[in-house]
Amino acid sequence: MKAKVFITLKPGLLDAQGKTIKGALDALGFRGVRDVRIGKYIEIDLTGGRASRQAVERMCRKLLANPVIEQYRIELVRS
Amino acid sequence: MKVGVVIFPGSNCDADCLYVLKDVLGQDAVSLWHQDTALRGCDAIVLPGGFSYGDYLRTGAVARLSPIMGAVRRFASGGGLVLGICNGFQILLESGLLPGAILRNTGLRFICRFVTLRVERTDTPFTNRFKPGQVIRMPIAHNEGRYTAEAKTIRQIQPQVAFRYCGPDGQVGDAFNPNGSVEAIAGLTNAAGNVLGLMPHPERSSEAALGSEDGRLIFESMIESLAHA
Amino acid sequence: MPDLLAPTQRKFGVRSSEFGGRKRSKRSTPHSALRIPHSTESPELLRRVAKSHNLTDETYARIVKVLGRQPTITEVGIFGVEWSEHCSYCSSKVYLKTFPTKGRQVLVPAGKENAGVVDLGEGQAVAFKIESHNHPSAVEPVQGAATGVGGIIRDIFTMGARPIALLDALRFGPPQDRRSRFLLEGVVKGIADYGNAVGVPTVGGDIAFDQTYRDNPLVNVMCIGLLASRTIARAAARGVGNPVLYVGSSTGRDGLGGASFASRELSEGSDADRPAVQIGDPFAEKCLIEATLEALATGEVIGIQDMGAAGLTCSTSEMAARGGLGIEIDVLRVPRREAGMTPYDIMLSESQERMLLIVKRDAVTRITRLFARWRLQAVQIGRVTGDGRLRVREGEQVVADIPVGALTDGAPMYQRPVRRPSYLAKVQHLPLARVPQPKDLGGVLRRLIASPTIANKSPVFEQYDHMVQTSTVVLPGRADAAVLRLKGAARWLAATTDGSGRFCYLDPYVGGQLAVAEAARNLVCVGARPLAITDCLNFGNPEDPHIMWQFKECVRGIGEACRAFETPVTGGNVSFYNEHPGGAINPTPVIGMIGVIEGESGPVTASFKDEGDAIVVLGQTREELGGSEYLAVIHGRKQGVPPRADLRAERVLQQLMVQAARAGWLKSAHDCSEGGLAVALAESCIMDPDRARGAAVIGSRIPLAAARVRPDALLFGESAGRIVLSCARFYLEPLLELANRVGVPAAELGRVGGPRLTITPWIEEPVETLSEAWRSGLS
Structure with missing residues (x-):
């Protein structure tokens, strides 16, 4: 089982990298880009067959994401 | 004053802090290893700058899990003096010893240069040697120094702000804010005032040979407050 | 080919079962005891690998001769990197030997x-x-x-x-x-x-x-x-039987063949080479610095070398060669990051943050523990041998067995043909008469100090931590040297x-x-x-x-x-x-x-300090515009002969400067290089961001080598051996006297002060304007 964790800055916080990339996309002539947010993607290879979403949730809260500035989303997939 | 300087894997300002404490200020200073669980009778703890654990994941996120941080937390809750500089500040934020968090500089670049700071509080154990509103010079050196917190927190912590980035005459404004920190916050204490975290480097501005002696007043303030404790 | 293999067999020190302190399997049947590098690869494949290492047919034949047999693929790789230009300096060595050392x-x-x-x-x-x-x-x-x-x-x-x-x-x-x-x-x-x-x-x-x-x-x-x-x-192997330790990050396929990659021209297809670039881990390196210095301080490390280009290959063979000994390693003991790596991959990998250590025989556990404290692995992968060979095993199988001397000193040396290029005659000819003299020399100065090569570099060096370790007493951009x-x-x-x-x-x-x-x-x-x-x-x-x-x-x-x-x-x-x-x-x-x-x-910086200080120029100005930044930026010409280099005069100038600085006479000193005297003066005015200073100098006082030098050459020419300095008026006399005594042309040009840089009669520019131009050039 694999857990895919997507971490992004909370909405409303200035994402300086995202802003820069949006600027670059605009400059390249790509229309219709409203906003760009940059985040982290973490892949966790779990030993147990039945992955516990709660365990990954705890990982996120305790280490992977900083609740002051970040939010996260978890996807579980069979490897 | 006996000061413990904590070395995490990736710390790189530990030797500089020890040099100022021992050679410049003549204090008793020891290095503490991140895996230690005791503070060896230190009167104050310094979490130095650097890139603990490579700053991978988030700055300070892994270092705060070190065994020594449990001892530092207990020490702080008992009123002990804890100073976090740069990466040390980031570790304090990640540990929850100080409110808020650090983001990447708005300019997306590492910045190493002298900045001017306005001293906001002189009634803390770290700032008692400054004059109120004093404008001082200290260098910054960071890629991630943009302080942030939720709006509610920002309102609450106003009395805890110790230093703000400012212009040569003490004026605060975007032009003088090197990294985009909320309300130009460069350093703040906890509510009790015994934990200070700041992005600028006092250990790099404690000798005339390095262009400023303003940072030394932070260490001297600590010595003074401990002498009267 | 039993006759060819025999010598190898004989030289192989059979007691390899000892190393690592661990018992190895006992498959010592007569057949496996041979354990000779046995090249099972087809000759076509070997040639192709040789070719990918830029080994010529001639060089390949030399390898076969050195070994007395067909090489294994691992051996081709080892020779390929060791004999590459990058590692063996095969084209340059004949000339490098002439350097004074x-x-x-x-x-x-x-x-x-x-x-x-x-x-x-x-x-x-x-x-x-x-x-x-x-x-x-x-x-x-x-x-x-x-x-x-x-x-x-x-x-x-x-x-x-x-x-x-x-x-x-x-x-x-x-x-x-x-x-x-x-x-x-x-x-x-x-x-x-x-x-x-x-x-x-x-x-x-x-x-x-x-x-x-x-x-x-x-x-x-x-x-x-x-x-x-x-x-x-030291980076030499000593003590037969001493353990060879691998320390640091694991080995992956990073930069495979990077050393030979560096020995090829960049072609249009180079973007496809992307995987050949290694990824660095500064965190691992920081830990490696601390752990290594600690390990060296124990006195138990006998030899040490970084795994740089061609990683394990160079470090093992060079350390063995320096000690006049051999090294034997087992690639199966090398910590690996990826599955399925061949001995060839492992020997040639350029993964970063790795070192090879030779330690005292009884120190392995202590050294391993020391590195573990820094979360770094230290693994014994082999030992020092007395037979002068680099022997690489993959478990029981010997995959390379090469005399180290052949690797490090046996590389082909070339006395490559040399010919004076024909372009020289053309570009060295500079018809000065056809280079127009600009009227607005102040404008030229503004353009020159804003040109990227001369402009302020703080947008770059502010991205570097230049203060950590708290020893940087002169900040970048404030003096001619760190x-x-x-x-x-x-x-x-x-x-x-x-x-x-x-x-x-x-x-x-x-x-x-x-x-x-x-x-x-x-x-x-x-x-x-x-x-x-x-x-x-x-x-x-x-x-x-x-x-x-x-x-x-x-x-x-x-x-x-x-x-x-x-x-x-x-x-x-x-x-x-x-x-x-x-x-x-x-x-x-x-x-x-x-x-x-x-x-x-203490150190002297380049910026003018105090109003009224005397400005002095040392050295002579000639009509030398060849190769100057002025000619390139203003006239678009890369032409002429470079300024004359008078080594004897430079030496005297150096000694004079050291003496004057030591005596405490100098407030500032700045070399005249790109942009010449005018740019040196301008920079001395504006280099200190907190304290810009004006200056007033008189052009006719500049010591010239000829009766007449055209003004643009005088201001922007790059004659060597010149320094602009400033000193308190009190020291002017002893300074000029000393210069006179040792024979360095010197003259007081003017004084520090005012809001402008004036070079009478050609230039009068507000310092602020110059500063702005200089600071905006690169941002």
Whole structure:
């Protein structure tokens, strides 16, 4: 089982990298880009067959994401 | 004053802090290893700058899990003096010893240069040697120094702000804010005032040979407050 | 082929079951006891691999002869990297041998260890070296530059020295060009990401821009380390049976064949080479620095070497060769990051942050524990042998067995053909009469100081942590050289990098001399006595006789200057094949020079200090515009002969400066280089951002070599051997007197002060205007 964790800055916080990339996309002539947010993607290879979403949730809260500035989303997939 | 300087894997300002404490200020200073669980009778703890654990994941996120941080937390809750500089500040934020968090500089670049700071509080154990509103010079050196917190927190912590980035005459404004920190916050204490975290480097501005002696007043303030404790 | 295999069999020390302290399987049947490298690969495959390493048929035949049999694929790889230009210096060695390498101050001469070591006195010494990472940076600027920094730092701390400073010599195409900008930003980010994290301050260096470097930027990184002169670590194997330890990060397929990658020209297809670039981990390196210095301090490490280009191959064979011994390793014991790696992959991998240690026999556990404390693995992978062979096993199977002498000294040496290039006659001819003299010389000055090569570099160096370790007493951009204090000593260390590709393009011999002369001048401007140099020689394809001629001439010039200044060459690096589809780059030697400041007065910076101070120029101005920045920027000409290099006069000037600085007479000193006297004066006015100063000087007082020198040459020409300085009026007389006594032309030009820089009768510019132009040039 694999857990895919997507971490992004909370909405409303200035994402300086995202802003820069949006600027670059605009400059390249790509229309219709409203906003760009940059985040982290973490892949966790779990030993147990039945992955516990709660365990990954705890990982996120305790280490992977900083609740002051970040939010996260978890996807579980069979490897 | 006996000061413990904590070395995490990736710390790189530990030797500089020890040099100022021992050679410049003549204090008793020891290095503490991140895996230690005791503070060896230190009167104050310094979490130095650097890139603990490579700053991978988030700055300070892994270092705060070190065994020594449990001892530092207990020490702080008992009123002990804890100073976090740069990466040390980031570790304090990640540990929850100080409110808020650090983001990447708005300019997306590492910045190493002298900045001017306005001293906001002189009634803390770290700032008692400054004059109120004093404008001082200290260098910054960071890629991630943009302080942030939720709006509610920002309102609450106003009395805890110790230093703000400012212009040569003490004026605060975007032009003088090197990294985009909320309300130009460069350093703040906890509510009790015994934990200070700041992005600028006092250990790099404690000798005339390095262009400023303003940072030394932070260490001297600590010595003074401990002498009267 | 039993007859061919027999000698190998005989020399194989059978007691290999001992190593690692662990019992190995007992399959010692007569058949497996042979354990000879048995090449099962088809001859076509071997040829193809040989070809991918740029081994010619002739060289391949030589390998077969050395071994007395067909090589294994691993052996082809090992020979391929060891005999590559990058590792064996096969084209350059005949010339490098002519460099002066001896001197009282030299503790470890060139080529003997990972880096040269120079005595600072009072028991202190410095290890320093410069190295190029041009090709990797052209393909992937961030990682290319970062791993360049990591590699040179490892060369320094493997000497037992704590790395205390980095300097970068960078060359790019014009920054207005998108690709050049991309490379510039990437390289600077790579240096910053790595150098800042490992906690070694980047304190100086130089940056220049020229179209010639557009597709082939130069990234030369110099590292300086401080050590006690009694505790220099060695990179030689000693003691048969001593354990060989692998330390640091695991081995992956990074940069496979990187050393041979660096020995090929960049072609249009180079972007496809991307995977050949390694990824750096500054965190691992920081831990490696601390752990290694701790390990060396125990006295239980006998030999140590970084795994640089061609990783395990070079470190094992070179350490064995230096000790006149052999090394045997088992690749199965090498920590690996990926599954399915072959011995070939493992021996050639360029994964970063790895070292090879030879330790005392009973020290393995203690050393392993010491590294574990820093979360680093240290694994015994083999032992020192007495048979002078590099033997590589994969478990029981011997996959390579090569006499180390053949690898390190047996590489083919070339006396490649040389021919004076025909372009020289054309470009050296500069019809000055046809170069119009601008009317608005103030405007020329404004344009020149805003040109990228001259403009303020703080947008770059502010991205580097240049203050960590709290010894940087002169901040970057404030003086002609970086200056570090030596804590606890009343001495300072100064360092600089210099080298003009344009001068060398126009005359590589004079260009080589001038590179050394300017480096020395930069050092004496901060008051330092030059001690020694390290050099990085960046040239095109050595198989081209014109390029080889440039190389030969340039080396001759550098060598002569080093002899004249008594600054021996302690090591360095040659980078060939710096080419792009349009041809070779300007031949560009980069000289990294170190010096020491002694006495009470301390370092001198370049900015004017106080109103009323006297401004003095030392040295003579000639009508020399050849190769100048002025000619390139204002007139678009890369022409003429470079300024004359008078090595004897330079030497006297150096001695005068050191004496004057030590006496405390100097308030500021700044060398006249790109942009000439006018730019030197302007920079002295504006270099201190907190305290700009005006100056008023009188042009007719400038000492000239001829009765008449045209004003643009006088202001912007780049005659060598000139320094602009300022001093309190009180010291003016003794200074001029001393100059007169030693025979250095000197004149008081005017005074510091006012809101303008005035050079009567040609220039009158508000200092603020100049400052703005200078500060905006690169941002």
